[in-house]
Amino acid sequence: MNMNRKLKNEFGNNVKAKLIDDKVILSGEVSSWDEKVSAGLLVAKQGSRVHVVNDIVVKNLVEAKTIVSSINDKKLEGKKPDVLIIGGGVVGCAIARELSKYDLDILLVEKEYDVALHASSRNDGMVHPGIDIKPGLLKKKLNNIGNEMYDDMCNDLNVKFNRCGQYLCFTKNNLLIPVILTLPYFNLTAAGRAHFVGRKKLFNKEPGISKDIKYGLYFDGAGTVCPYGLTIALAENAIENGVAISLDTAVISIKVEDKKITSVQTNRGEIYPKMTINAAGVFCEEIAKMAGDRFFSIHPRKGTNAILDKEAKKNINTIYTSVNSFNGDKKSNHTKGGGIVSTVDGNVLVGPNAIETSEKENFDTEKSSIDNIFKKQKKAGTWLSGSDIITYFTGVRAATYEEDFIVEKGRNTKNIIHSAGIQSPGLTASPAIAVEIATILKNEMPDIIEKTNFNKYRNSFPRISEMDEDNRREYIEENPDYGEIVCRCEEISKGEIVDAMRSPLRCDTVDGIKRRARPGMGRCQGGFCGPQVAKMISEEKGIPLNKVRKGYEDSYILLGEKNEI
Amino acid sequence: MKTAIFFWVKKMKYDVTVIGAGPAGLAAAISADKNGAKVLLIEREDKLGGVLKQCIHDGFGLIKYGEKLSGCEYANRSIDELMKRDVSLKLRTFVSKVTKKKDGFNLLLSSSGKLENIETKKIIFATGCRERTPKQVAIHGSRPAGVFTAGLAQYYLNVNGQMPGRKCVILGSGDIGLIMARRLTLEGASVLGVYEAKDSPSGLTRNIYQCLEDFDIPLYLSHTVTRLHGRNRLEGVTISKVDEKMEPINGTEEYVSCDTLIVSVGLIPENELPKTLDVPMSKYTKGAIVNQYYETLVNGIYACGNALHVNDLVDYVSESGEEAGKFAAIRDKSDAETIDVNFTSDFGYVVPQKIVKDSETATFYFRTSRIRENAVVKVYNKDEEIFRKKYLNLKPPEMEKIKVNIEDVSEIRFVMEVSK
Numbered sequence: 001m002n003m004n005r006k007l008k009n010e011f012g013n014n015v016k017a018k019l020i021d022d023k024v025i026l027s028g029e030v031s032s033w034d035e036k037v038s039a040g041l042l043v044a045k046q047g048s049r050v051h052v053v054n055d056i057v058v059k060n061l062v063e064a065k066t067i068v069s070s071i072n073d074k075k076l077e078g079k080k081p082d083v084l085i086i087g088g089g090v091v092g093c094a095i096a097r098e099l100s101k102y103d104l105d106i107l108l109v110e111k112e113y114d115v116a117l118h119a120s121s122r123n124d125g126m127v128h129p130g131i132d133i134k135p136g137l138l139k140k141k142l143n144n145i146g147n148e149m150y151d152d153m154c155n156d157l158n159v160k161f162n163r164c165g166q167y168l169c170f171t172k173n174n175l176l177i178p179v180i181l182t183l184p185y186f187n188l189t190a191a192g193r194a195h196f197v198g199r200k201k202l203f204n205k206e207p208g209i210s211k212d213i214k215y216g217l218y219f220d221g222a223g224t225v226c227p228y229g230l231t232i233a234l235a236e237n238a239i240e241n242g243v244a245i246s247l248d249t250a251v252i253s254i255k256v257e258d259k260k261i262t263s264v265q266t267n268r269g270e271i272y273p274k275m276t277i278n279a280a281g282v283f284c285e286e287i288a289k290m291a292g293d294r295f296f297s298i299h300p301r302k303g304t305n306a307i308l309d310k311e312a313k314k315n316i317n318t319i320y321t322s323v324n325s326f327n328g329d330k331k332s333n334h335t336k337g338g339g340i341v342s343t344v345d346g347n348v349l350v351g352p353n354a355i356e357t358s359e360k361e362n363f364d365t366e367k368s369s370i371d372n373i374f375k376k377q378k379k380a381g382t383w384l385s386g387s388d389i390i391t392y393f394t395g396v397r398a399a400t401y402e403e404d405f406i407v408e409k410g411r412n413t414k415n416i417i418h419s420a421g422i423q424s425p426g427l428t429a430s431p432a433i434a435v436e437i438a439t440i441l442k443n444e445m446p447d448i449i450e451k452t453n454f455n456k457y458r459n460s461f462p463r464i465s466e467m468d469e470d471n472r473r474e475y476i477e478e479n480p481d482y483g484e485i486v487c488r489c490e491e492i493s494k495g496e497i498v499d500a501m502r503s504p505l506r507c508d509t510v511d512g513i514k515r516r517a518r519p520g521m522g523r524c525q526g527g528f529c530g531p532q533v534a535k536m537i538s539e540e541k542g543i544p545l546n547k548v549r550k551g552y553e554d555s556y557i558l559l560g561e562k563n564e565i
Numbered sequence: 566m567k568t569a570i571f572f573w574v575k576k577m578k579y580d581v582t583v584i585g586a587g588p589a590g591l592a593a594a595i596s597a598d599k600n601g602a603k604v605l606l607i608e609r610e611d612k613l614g615g616v617l618k619q620c621i622h623d624g625f626g627l628i629k630y631g632e633k634l635s636g637c638e639y640a641n642r643s644i645d646e647l648m649k650r651d652v653s654l655k656l657r658t659f660v661s662k663v664t665k666k667k668d669g670f671n672l673l674l675s676s677s678g679k680l681e682n683i684e685t686k687k688i689i690f691a692t693g694c695r696e697r698t699p700k701q702v703a704i705h706g707s708r709p710a711g712v713f714t715a716g717l718a719q720y721y722l723n724v725n726g727q728m729p730g731r732k733c734v735i736l737g738s739g740d741i742g743l744i745m746a747r748r749l750t751l752e753g754a755s756v757l758g759v760y761e762a763k764d765s766p767s768g769l770t771r772n773i774y775q776c777l778e779d780f781d782i783p784l785y786l787s788h789t790v791t792r793l794h795g796r797n798r799l800e801g802v803t804i805s806k807v808d809e810k811m812e813p814i815n816g817t818e819e820y821v822s823c824d825t826l827i828v829s830v831g832l833i834p835e836n837e838l839p840k841t842l843d844v845p846m847s848k849y850t851k852g853a854i855v856n857q858y859y860e861t862l863v864n865g866i867y868a869c870g871n872a873l874h875v876n877d878l879v880d881y882v883s884e885s886g887e888e889a890g891k892f893a894a895i896r897d898k899s900d901a902e903t904i905d906v907n908f909t910s911d912f913g914y915v916v917p918q919k920i921v922k923d924s925e926t927a928t929f930y931f932r933t934s935r936i937r938e939n940a941v942v943k944v945y946n947k948d949e950e951i952f953r954k955k956y957l958n959l960k961p962p963e964m965e966k967i968k969v970n971i972e973d974v975s976e977i978r979f980v981m982e983v984s985k
Contacts, residue, residue, distance in 0.1 A: 370705075528695070
């Protein structure tokens with residue numbers, strides 16, 4: 001077997017591959033996580049439906065346990081939803097909203113205290129034209145369909161979306177002809193159109209770009225969105241259409257009988273769903289395994305981005321990145337290369353990088369990552385300066401060895417549908433994935449009917465600082481709280497913060513409010529508004545100040561009244 | 566309908582509008598009123614006094630009042646005086662936008678239930694400063710609760726009466742950090758140490774003695790916090806030694822278990838509004854470039870206090886407010902020539918950065934860029950020495966003030982001579 005010869009060359013007799021049904025099962029022992037990943041990549045074929053299941057053991061590696069809420073109650077005991085969605089990321093929430101168009105009893109469970117806490121909030125918010133994905137891959141198809149759905153979806157959900165376009169910038173004259181020759185290819189395969197832009201026009205559009213850039217390609221299909229804002233909007237609209245979302249709810253085990261899921265055990269009780277949808281992000285392999293349907297493996301890949309002060313925004317209007325070598329479609333590069341992104345909220349994001357990791361929930365940042373992404377992106381953005389950084393974050397993406405999405409019904413277990421291996425461009429593809437899942441579901445449950453009262457619109461609270469004066473005055477006169485500014489950096493009013501706390505999905509933490517209304521997102525990072533927001537949570541939710549959390553369980557900001565000690 | 570509202574809203578017109586009612590703004594408003602101007606003072610919080618409200622420690626007012634006051638007492642003296650004067654006051658009011666008009670400025674003000682426009686001939690920015698955040702000094706690792714800037718921790722403790730932490734590490738030996746080390750200790754928390762990346766303290770010498778040595782709190786120079794640990798609440802920090810360039814030295818990492826990190830790593834003047842009016846800023850002070858009248862390079866806009874440059878003592882903050890208020894009230898446009906104030910790299914900065922050639926003397930504030938002993942500061946007009954002062958000690962945390970005769974100068978240059 002060719003696979004085993006390759007493995008032998010690399011790893012001696014330590015690693016073996018075996019083709020069973022439609023999976024390649026890897027076994028053996030290696031000394032590092034990177035070796036385990038390279039063994040998987042060595043035998044995997046991109047886009048193949050024959051997936052690598054990587055059972056190689058890494059010597060001395062203790063894999064981190066999944067972090068689960070300590071809540072243990074019976075809130076969901078005995079629930080019998082038609083559909084159980086596992087995972088409240090952008091994909092799970094898009095699926096919930098899509099399925100809420102049908103007359104179904106839907107329950108979404110999310111193990112964290114809020115939706116969009118993993119990869120869906122830890123990315124650069126780019127809506128991709130799909131230029132670096134090979135045609136023929138599922139993610140290419142879903143990216144392009146999803147991309148086109150963004151304008152309407154964001155409009156309906158009252159989410160800011162900016163189809164600003166993206167520039168790939170070149171410094172080498174000898175690439176000019178190959179670059180021009182790729183235009184027809186991109187126009188055929190990417191979302192939106194590709195345009196060649198000469199130096200003059202490029203500097204006209206992006207005056208901040210490096211003077212070394214000689215020409216570029218412009219992709220008008222690219223855009224930016226606030227990824228967690230979208231996820232929250234999808235979740236809220238799903239709730240408005242009858243979906244139940246249970247936070248702090250982790251799947252612990254799944255009972256399967258006769259290749260059918262009979263019940264799903266969570267920390268909040270046992271659930272008996274007719275159909276289960278696996279949208280568990282980096283944990284999709286674990287869920288598949290619990291459901292007796294593990295036919296793929298995830299090798300998590302982490303990436304770090306830096307967020308720059310709004311003052312840096314003067315240097316960029318769109319998204320740009322410098323390209324040194326150019327292979328058109330021949331090279332599929334899963335590191336994506338990152339870029340500099342002008343966000344819908346007026347900040348600038350730089351990054352990400354891509355590092356293989358065994359830790360699915362380790363969101364630590366490293367100085368070396370920031371140094372590397374700055375070094376790389378400075379080629380196009382010579383203006384990038386470390387002193388503009390206001391914060392940084394790390395996300396972990398759920399890559400399969402085949403580097404493609406898996407959106408299909410269970411291969412062994414009947415009543416499960418997987419949305420697995422959703423890494424970049426998962427945000428772009430999410431609405432298309434949801435439609436795909438609905439199609440599969442309709443096949444499995446042919447008698448489901450569309451609701452007549454589905455409301456595609458989501459009412460979001462007003463963004464006071466973005467309004468014109470007359471409009472703003474009307475709002476303030478209607479509700480005085482819209483006039484009282486709490487967060488001075490982002491100019492967020494008390495009214496908006498109260499609205500965020502009263503929105504359909506539970507929101508009772510400082511970080512939860514920050515993701516919805518943006519107090520604390522600015523350059524002082526909550527130095528001034530932090531105490532005000534904490535006090536507002538305490539008053540609104542009727543909890544003492546020292547029980548107000550930053551975000552995660554037990555992340556209390558204060559440790560009690562001062563005379564208690 | 567909308568146009569009707571527009572005409573109905575009567576715009577108030579002021580001579581001088583002061584933005585910010587901390588010590589600088591209070592002094593500026595009082596002084597502008599004393600000098601005959603119709604004054605409006607705007608404050609976004611519900612009480613006057615700015616950051617002084619949370620400063621319950623003493624040491625304020627030694628220069629201005631010749632006695633040791635707490636921050637609150639110091640503020641109250643100005644507030645009492647303000648109340649006697651005819652200054653219009655808007656509390657809980659946020660300046661959303663400033664627009665330049667032909668004869669002054671239009672301010673868009675947002676407050677509970679109200680969005681209004683007011684007009685003013687002149688503006689004094691007394692907006693203070695904000696704290697540098699942990700991310701701005703490249704602290705990595707996780708993002709748990711329990712990480713505070715020193716001023717924020719001070720607010721929670723002194724205003725809310727809440728403990729921000731029990732087992733604390735303090736990064737940065739800035740004055741607020743030192744004050745908080747003492748404050749937390751007095752409230753029963755344990756302060757494990759103050760870590761400073763520089764090789765000398767950033768705070769006033771008196772605070773090193775009164776806040777650390779008197780309480781046996783260790784100060785570690787040339788050390789910094791490089792990493793946070795813990796997912797929910799902070800569980801510990803990694804401390805590293807740093808080299809001369811303040812870069813962490815590999816292999817010197819040490820884990821310190823704690824539930825709280827308090828960061829006192831510097832203050833940044835708040836100048837977001839003047840920046841929207843294209844007021845030129847100094848890269849040294851991060852505040853506006855001003856002349857001896859505290860006027861910025863945009864006519865009619867003045868700056869004072871910590872928004873202009875970060876002061877070491879509140880007394881100087883009030884002093885600059887008083888001057889800015891006075892000149893904003895009495896000064897007309899001057900046709901006199903403006904010259905630059907130059908200085909060597911021995912200085913951290915010199916304020917004002919410009920001199921209008923129509924006065925006899927000017928007061929300058931400066932900081933040395935590094936610790937100096939037996940230094941002589943000289944001011945030259947071209948090649949002619951017009952001022953000289955000897956200092957036994959010059960330290961970056963301590964600001965110096967001098968008064969120089971500037972009659973008929975054509976160029977001003979600050980130099981420092983250091984005798985070995």
